[in-house]
Amino acid sequence: MKLRKLILVFLLLSLLPVPGEGVSASAGEDTAVRVGLFLPGAGTGVSSLELSSPKGFLFPFTGETSLILSPDQDGGLTVKAKNGRLLLRHGGDKPLSLGGKDGCVTLPLGGKECRIPGVLSVSVREGKLRVICTLELETYTKCVMGCEIGTSASVEVRRAFSLLVRTVALHGRKHQSEGADVCATTCCQVFLGNDKRDKENDAIVDSTKGQYVTYKGEPITCLYHHSNGGATCSSAAAWGGTVLPYLVSVSLAESEEFPSKVWEKTFTQEELARRFPALEGRLLSLTVSGRDPYGSDYVTLLTAADGQGNTLQVKTSEKIRSTLSLPTGNFSFAYRLTAPAVTAQGTVEEQALLGYIDSEGKYVPFSSFAEHPLTSGGTAGADTLVFYGKGAGHGVGFSSQGAEQLAAKGVKYPDLIAFYFPGTEIANLLNGF
Ligand SMILES: [Zn+2]
Incomplete structure (x- = not known):
């Protein structure tokens, strides 16, 4: 992320209302995504958090490279230096914004230290820290690609996948009550910051910049899985309720080359x-x-x-x-x-x-x-x-293994998406959201 954009996001963030009170992603090329890294309401809040940024933090912690955050009894939070020196007691009336001078903040996520390319908004809910990262949609998409599809899939399948990652974030309704569009776990999409980012995936995301999947003009409920045994599961079969018209069962006879798990x-x-x-x-x-x-x-x-x-x-x-x-x-x-x-030799x-x-x-x-x-x-x-x-996963929506089979026959990414999400269209944020 360019520093100028980062500062823009940082300033924008400080003007936003408290997360949870109807914040929505901004429109246009710099569409922002709010990723709930730690959400008490989703059971992932934390009692303390150590952050680092080797080149120092943005204001007001410009002289620090490491911070330790913990919740206070009164709903606010305390920020200390690594040696225990008190740096700030922050009231609970609005979230604390934290960013690194190099555009990243490092924190523990998914059992490892991850560099997060965005600005953090930290508040206290239910006695735990709630940490939401705001970053550009394109950057978010590049981060998620490595976690969710990796680097071994074909280019065409990864192109299709990049649209799915954007669509999940734009649809993001699961964590609105906590002020986030998505969380960082398999509940939405796994996000580990730059941890599994890859240059080839970055270029693939750039090649589909701004594109996402819609039904009747709205981002779809976008679901994907590895494989399904020959037919995708309808949304109604998986979770009940009425079947979404673009999440019906879609059949694809499996080939030996691309078998289901x-x-x-x-x-x-x-x-x-x-x-x-x-x-x-x-x-x-x-x-x-x-x-x-x-x-x-x-x-x-x-x-x-x-x-x-x-x-x-x-x-x-x-x-x-x-x-x-x-x-x-x-x-x-x-x-x-x-x-x-009876055995092959005729004995019993x-x-x-x-x-x-x-x-x-x-x-x-x-x-x-x-x-x-x-x-x-x-x-x-x-x-x-x-x-x-x-199969592997819930079996609903896009099958990465099935898409691989189709892509091997020359099917391009818009048709992969049309196959697994019938009746949908591809929209582009660059043309307005
Ligand atoms: Zn989630």
Whole structure:
């Protein structure tokens, strides 16, 4: 960021009302984004914070290269030098603005020291420090690219991705009550300042400068994931509610070259029962009762029963995913059991098999992606249940792996976006917001 712009943002920031009272991003080329680095309301507030800036801080800490911030009892905050010398007691009526002379402030984020290219606004909420960084949208986009897609994806997929990163920030509604457009975690998009910034990604972001994705003129609810097993999950299947017209299920037959991630996770019946505490450890059966009605295989209704007439239903693929701590909501399950079976040599031996024993005591082999009811009482040797799944992430919206498959066939970034977000358009901030 150029110093002139930084000072502009700094001055602008000092004129802004207290975050949380209806601040919005400014329009035009220098659109600002407010990134909640530490948000007490989102559970990420901190009790103290050490900041550094090797070339010194901007006014009023021009002689300092290191500051320690902590909340006061009265809603204000205290700033000390590293040696404990008191530098400032700041009242709680408005946030304290902090910037580095070189345009960056270094602070711990995501378990490492990160250089943050923006101006910080620090206040106290719920006894914790709330820290919001204001920086230019283009700079923010360059920072997030390294954290969310890395450098190995093709140029065309990264071009598409740069629009998604901007769109998430411009849509930013999750943390408005805390005065931020986005937070710095996977809840919105991972932001670690310049930590994973890369020259090639910077050039890719420059090549799409100002572009973002809209539906009926507004920034879309922009979601992306790694892979989904062949069809994206609709927003309604993932979280309930009405399906957003541009977040329907979109199918793309997978190629061997760009496969979805596949995973498996094994539970003992006791482990599984603990996931449904309302059944008090008496889980008897588990059934997939519904999948995405809008076209994907994501499970939207899972029924657990305890054999005493009590049943429990978990709705939406994301709720099911979190209940069972699964990588995705796109799965099937089967028993893993030991049973006599015919080997390739024609002999009969005890073998580890996947399948289940039916009500007549006959072994039924597991067939890919078909589910079988868990009936613990009647299944000899079945001590574990294996979940098999495809994809990574919630499966909604843009698939980076699917986009890679399309890009390999020559599809350009506007068409990648049109494929995964049907009915949307690409707008440009340079033409007004
Ligand atoms: Zn968030």
